[in-house]
Amino acid sequence: MKSHVKAVVIGGGVVGCSVLYHLAKAGWTDIMLIERSELTSGSSWHAAGGFHTLNGDPNVAKLQAYTVQLYKEIEELSGQSCSLHLTGGVMMADTPERMDFLRLAHAKGRYLGMDTELITPSEAKAMFPLMDEKNFVGAMWDPVEGHLDPSGTTHAYAKAARKLGAEIVLRNRVVELTQEVDGTWNVVTEQGTVKAEHVVNCGGLWAREIGRMVGVELPVLAMEHMYLLTEPMPEVEEFNKSTGREMIGVLDFKGEIYTRQERNGILLGTYEKACKPWSPVSTPWDFGHELLQPDIDRIAPSLEIGFKHFPGIEKAGIKQIINGPFTFALDGNPLVGPVQGLTNFWCACAVMAGFSQGGGVGLALSNWMVHGDPGFDVWGMDVARFGEWATLRYTNAKVRENYSRRFSIRFPNEELPAARPAQTTPLYDTMLANNAVMGDSWGLETPLWFAPKGTEPKDIVSFHRSNDFGPIGEEVRATRDKVGVTEIANFAKYEVSGPAAEDFLNRLMTNRMPKTGRIVLTPMVNEFGKLIGDFTIAKTGEDRFMIWGSSAAQKYHMRWFEKHLPKDGSVRIHRFDQTLVGLSIAGPKSRDLLQKLVDVDVSTKAFRFMDFREMAVGGAPCMVNRITYTGDLGYEIWMAPAYQRLVYKAIKEAGEEFGLVDFGMRALLSMRLEKNFPTWFRELRPIYGPFEGSMDRFIKLEKNDFIGREAAAKEQAQGPKLRRVSFIVDAADADVMGDEPIWAKVGKDYGTVEKPHGYGAPRFDETGKEVRGSKAAEGASAVRGIVDGEWRVVGWVTSGGYAHYVQKSMAQGYVPAALAEDESAGLFEIEILGHRRPARINIEPPFDPSGEKMRT
Numbered sequence: 001m002k003s004h005v006k007a008v009v010i011g012g013g014v015v016g017c018s019v020l021y022h023l024a025k026a027g028w029t030d031i032m033l034i035e036r037s038e039l040t041s042g043s044s045w046h047a048a049g050g051f052h053t054l055n056g057d058p059n060v061a062k063l064q065a066y067t068v069q070l071y072k073e074i075e076e077l078s079g080q081s082c083s084l085h086l087t088g089g090v091m092m093a094d095t096p097e098r099m100d101f102l103r104l105a106h107a108k109g110r111y112l113g114m115d116t117e118l119i120t121p122s123e124a125k126a127m128f129p130l131m132d133e134k135n136f137v138g139a140m141w142d143p144v145e146g147h148l149d150p151s152g153t154t155h156a157y158a159k160a161a162r163k164l165g166a167e168i169v170l171r172n173r174v175v176e177l178t179q180e181v182d183g184t185w186n187v188v189t190e191q192g193t194v195k196a197e198h199v200v201n202c203g204g205l206w207a208r209e210i211g212r213m214v215g216v217e218l219p220v221l222a223m224e225h226m227y228l229l230t231e232p233m234p235e236v237e238e239f240n241k242s243t244g245r246e247m248i249g250v251l252d253f254k255g256e257i258y259t260r261q262e263r264n265g266i267l268l269g270t271y272e273k274a275c276k277p278w279s280p281v282s283t284p285w286d287f288g289h290e291l292l293q294p295d296i297d298r299i300a301p302s303l304e305i306g307f308k309h310f311p312g313i314e315k316a317g318i319k320q321i322i323n324g325p326f327t328f329a330l331d332g333n334p335l336v337g338p339v340q341g342l343t344n345f346w347c348a349c350a351v352m353a354g355f356s357q358g359g360g361v362g363l364a365l366s367n368w369m370v371h372g373d374p375g376f377d378v379w380g381m382d383v384a385r386f387g388e389w390a391t392l393r394y395t396n397a398k399v400r401e402n403y404s405r406r407f408s409i410r411f412p413n414e415e416l417p418a419a420r421p422a423q424t425t426p427l428y429d430t431m432l433a434n435n436a437v438m439g440d441s442w443g444l445e446t447p448l449w450f451a452p453k454g455t456e457p458k459d460i461v462s463f464h465r466s467n468d469f470g471p472i473g474e475e476v477r478a479t480r481d482k483v484g485v486t487e488i489a490n491f492a493k494y495e496v497s498g499p500a501a502e503d504f505l506n507r508l509m510t511n512r513m514p515k516t517g518r519i520v521l522t523p524m525v526n527e528f529g530k531l532i533g534d535f536t537i538a539k540t541g542e543d544r545f546m547i548w549g550s551s552a553a554q555k556y557h558m559r560w561f562e563k564h565l566p567k568d569g570s571v572r573i574h575r576f577d578q579t580l581v582g583l584s585i586a587g588p589k590s591r592d593l594l595q596k597l598v599d600v601d602v603s604t605k606a607f608r609f610m611d612f613r614e615m616a617v618g619g620a621p622c623m624v625n626r627i628t629y630t631g632d633l634g635y636e637i638w639m640a641p642a643y644q645r646l647v648y649k650a651i652k653e654a655g656e657e658f659g660l661v662d663f664g665m666r667a668l669l670s671m672r673l674e675k676n677f678p679t680w681f682r683e684l685r686p687i688y689g690p691f692e693g694s695m696d697r698f699i700k701l702e703k704n705d706f707i708g709r710e711a712a713a714k715e716q717a718q719g720p721k722l723r724r725v726s727f728i729v730d731a732a733d734a735d736v737m738g739d740e741p742i743w744a745k746v747g748k749d750y751g752t753v754e755k756p757h758g759y760g761a762p763r764f765d766e767t768g769k770e771v772r773g774s775k776a777a778e779g780a781s782a783v784r785g786i787v788d789g790e791w792r793v794v795g796w797v798t799s800g801g802y803a804h805y806v807q808k809s810m811a812q813g814y815v816p817a818a819l820a821e822d823e824s825a826g827l828f829e830i831e832i833l834g835h836r837r838p839a840r841i842n843i844e845p846p847f848d849p850s851g852e853k854m855r856t
């Protein structure tokens, strides 16, 4: 065993071996994997070995597709077979709602380049004859699904990594991690200490324990999971013989089961409702190649439905029931990346689908470690996406909820109840008394909308417009016509101070910093000129700035800020989180309302648009920004939580004469739509350049040398390939939700545009015709110019909804730049729930296009 290496990877499951392979492939060969026992000694050895590409997050789907493609490569390099069976698979819908869900997934597949197909239950039965098709209303076929040998695959990664020069040390547990002042890690093992520049936690079932070695409580929990194997079945053998094919994989939402052929029999697994965490507080170090006691009663309800839906399986004898633990984060996606607050400590854990995701996780993490950037939009699996609120108990409740809903539909207006309320502001009870429907915003209870008095404050979940439609419309109209108040505690807030604060921010941000008492809006880009943040910044005093940004990105942004902080202490950064809360008032009467609450002049001249002032509001010391996300005349008022009730009460009392209403987050988002304002993590993400994101006016290339300036200048000089645009959609009773394909009937060539996500076609042959099929997963990622005037998918929706004041259904999304200024009707269609609806680009915001209202 070497005593000094560049990186130590802890854990020899499928994920650790993939990380090791990818690091070696990227050129880091001075690396070591340390495994407590033998390879696959955690959850990897008893996995069912299924893989698929479908994922709710298109960026994660892309990495899953990469994983599937990778198997051939590691087989060739290692000489070790993964026993790959690319059978294809179907998802079965038993209700119209589930069919809507499949239509949505299929539409998303259009721009991802997936070759999915909506098929009838009889067509599905022809590929899996053990089902009773009468139980289903439809299905979706995906050819890029299958299964493999988990142990063979893990060893293939390991052998390939070894061939590239990596070292693997077995039967040696890492017992302690300490860090020297210079950042070197001491990896203390049973066989001695290894010094390393980087440490990667691929501890799988023990990832939590390894996190604790460095003082971090990772939000990950193992769950028991069962699947059964039948005896050989004559029906299976007969099918194989008569068709020359293997039976496909089937996912049954209603039964919460997945099933497929395994040798001459069937494998059937469940995500049962009565799920059970395993070792909820700590994982025993002596847990080895062991299985857990099967508990057939727990999965009986799922099996009952399963046997009804697949009567062919019921007849078969059960050969074995496997019960094994594997890990989940709160939302079922992995925890990947550098851990905020530590240097060179990386995570690749909570990978619940190691054989669909392991390759992509390894690639993204190795890119990140070697090149400083994951190379993909990995927000959906970034370890920074959860806050301190994700404690052990919170994680336990959320993981159980997520597991038991693994095959449930999540409606776009559905808020999940587990572990709530977690964080609340002082106004929580008041908001409930006001009949607010609350939602979870990065662990904080936030009013979404206000149900009419006398009605139950509850969402009726749906893909269509629902019971919030009317009340949100009322909130928007009352705000735009008079004045409204809303809670904005769910923004991120930071203070940056110190003699070098301005230089620091100028180096990080694309816009110039404001003068004292003024505010600017500014994106932040990385070295590659991709958007990694979008902030409101006020200069609050000499060497002092306040920053507001996306709540969910707090750890993500802190990680970036800390990475770039000068080492000499000349800049300090403080994240407030919920120690600073806020209220926003907006609408034409908001100035009159504010004036009643303060003892200073807030007239147009004295308190201009984009001004910042500290003032007492309703008697409470506050910071006030003359700006709102509604795009109307309005103010954001920030205060310590102890004052929030006082300020709210004062606003309510003073607002009575102006017809003040409460409005929630959904009304706010509706109002931003009709102003064409983007949102972070939907329109603005690390896959887009600032000019693609149509943020041109906030990019001051000439101001100073900021991070990413060169790349941004290049983007501007070459012209962005894509552009963010707003659409008005001729919708019926459902609006876009995000990720819908944008179709265009284009009669001109608009060049070839790289798709930042999406992992396959639309591919084109030499004649310009679209090629689909199994080639879809082979990595083509371009939208090519069309010259034949046919309808084609040219872009994707990032978000949208109903803009209540202008009474239009709206969407934002990305299209090739050459199409972005064409406002003609009949050019675009957006697919909503399987129906293509006419859509028109709308360059000027439909509400107050000149911005006069917010400036007056």
Ligand SMILES: Cc1cc2nc3c(=O)[nH]c(=O)nc-3n(C[C@H](O)[C@H](O)[C@H](O)COP(=O)(O)OP(=O)(O)OC[C@H]3O[C@@H](n4cnc5c(N)ncnc54)[C@H](O)[C@@H]3O)c2cc1C
Binding pocket: 010, 011, 012, 013, 014, 015, 016, 034, 035, 036, 037, 038, 039, 040, 041, 042, 043, 044, 045, 046, 047, 048, 049, 050, 051, 172, 173, 174, 175, 202, 203, 204, 205, 206, 207, 210, 225, 226, 227, 322, 323, 324, 325, 326, 327, 348, 349, 350, 351, 352, 353, 354, 355, 356, 357
């Ligand atoms: C019943 C069941 C069925 C499944 N079916 C599928 C499926 O069909 N498809 C799919 O994709 N996934 C499936 N999974 C999930 C899959 O098994 C996991 O996603 C995968 O194994 C995660 O791999 P890992 O490398 O992260 O963790 P693990 O396999 O748990 O590996 C972690 C390794 O780290 C080592 N380690 C931990 N701590 C230390 C230390 N301190 N020092 C040294 N070594 C250490 C452990 O010994 C272990 O070998 C299934 C899981 C189960 C239980």
